[in-house]
Amino acid sequence: MSSAISLFHNGKELVLDTKNAITLNVVQPMSWLSSAWALLDAGYSVTVISDKWVSLHDRLTSQIAGALWEWPPAVCGKHINSGSLARSKEWCMTTYRALDELIKAVPTEVHGVRWRMANFFFTKSIESMPGQLEKMNEIIGAPDVKGFKRDKNLINQHKVTPNSRVIDSYQHLAPVIDTDVYMAWLTELVASKGGHLVTGRVYGDLLVHEESLLAKHNADIIVNATGLGAYELASDSTVFPLRGALIWVVNDGKIFPKIEEALCVAHDDTNEDDTEDIVFIVPRNDRTLILGGLAQPNEYTLDLTLDSPEIIRMRERCNQFVPGLADAAYVESDAIVQGLRPLTSTNVRVEKEKRRRRSGEGSRIIHSYGQGGSGFSLSFGCAGDVLEMVSGIDLQKPAEFAAHL
DSSP states (O other): OOTTEEEEEETTEEEEEEOOOOOOEEEEESOOHHHHHHHHHTTOEEEEEESOOOOSSSOOHHHHSOOBOOOSSOTTOOOSOHHHHHHHHHHHHHHHHHHHHHHHHSOHHHHOEEEEEEEEEESSOGGGOHHHHHHHHHHHHOTTOOOOEEOTTHHHHTTOOGGGOOOEEEEEEEEEEOHHHHHHHHHHHHHHTTOEEEEOOOOSOHHHHHHHHHHHTTOSEEEEOOGGGHHHHTOOTTEEEEEEEEEEEEOSSSSSOOOOSEEEEOOOTTOTTOOOOOEEEEEOSSSEEEEEOOOEETOOOOOOOTTSHHHHHHHHHHHHHSTTGGGOOBOTTOSEEEEEEEEETTSOEEEEOOSBOTTSOBOOEEEEEOOGGGHHHHHHHHHHHHHHHHHTOOTTSOSOGGGGO
8 A cells, every 4th residue: 555645736736646744633424535535645634434334245336336437427417507517527637637647656456447448429420419519529628638539430340239329439548447446445545644434424414513523523624525415414405316227247258359448328418308328338347347327316225136127228228239248247246236326406516514503603514425426537626626625724713714605
């Protein structure tokens, strides 16, 4: 484990470097580890509270994620709020550059992040889809995105079947994360940098319990990165789940030619009648291929099986896309994984608490949640904003900053 891998602010951007970082205490209910890493390297003492940790037997939602870096909006859906979307475009590039440096600095087998060519296919000309055209042009204009190429021949090169009806395509390099490896590495990294990992759960509105929580953990600031938990902890009724599921199959080249690149068809937002049109085929590592995807708002249960109608349809979309997938063998014990992506009606909330304590003082709670299916793509960008807000708090003065937002 290398605790010499460090995050720091360069101007307004959070960047990754190989250098090092205790004065203040920050409590993070549950675990958003990128923020914890950034705060530790900035010199803060960090306590992370979570009711569960990385496990191969009871995976976190973050471990279930497809974890292909994407320029927003992602394949699984659009942002409702234009301000949220604009910020997400900045956040995702911070992550892209940080993961680039991580891949250069540490072997992939340690952290599970690698470059893959990501191919995006469309059933219409991109010019006839205003949202997709805008997205493509923004990717072209992003100087740090590597390997962009628009080429209809990608359809034939990847042997995409005529049944898929795709007629247009482009590609670029993107980080892909083996989330089991990455989350375990990130947890260990935070611990090695001095982060205090506490197993526990916080109930109720954080604002009501803020002062007692700060006293209990000898802390000065709370960072709320609790995903769906923010419905209760931030008293935010706009939080809702976007249920997702993925099928894992063996990708060893024995039954079908090994797939080395990501193959995706995004939801066509010009056709709102068809909500099940996503194709998400991504090599998770050298052995496992992810087949997806699914985006079901306000579904709270995790009771999908391989025989569920939507899972059968999801598998059929992938089978029809690339020859041979219909015969692919399931990964033993992990044939289907599912989780609840945390969204809000405005998509992403990274900001200081605006409400005041009962005493009348401003709050020292900072929120970071609602990243939905883009948690990994936005992670370092959001962590940079959290660090900037924490750094702007003058602890020698009463907590008045909330009154000036």
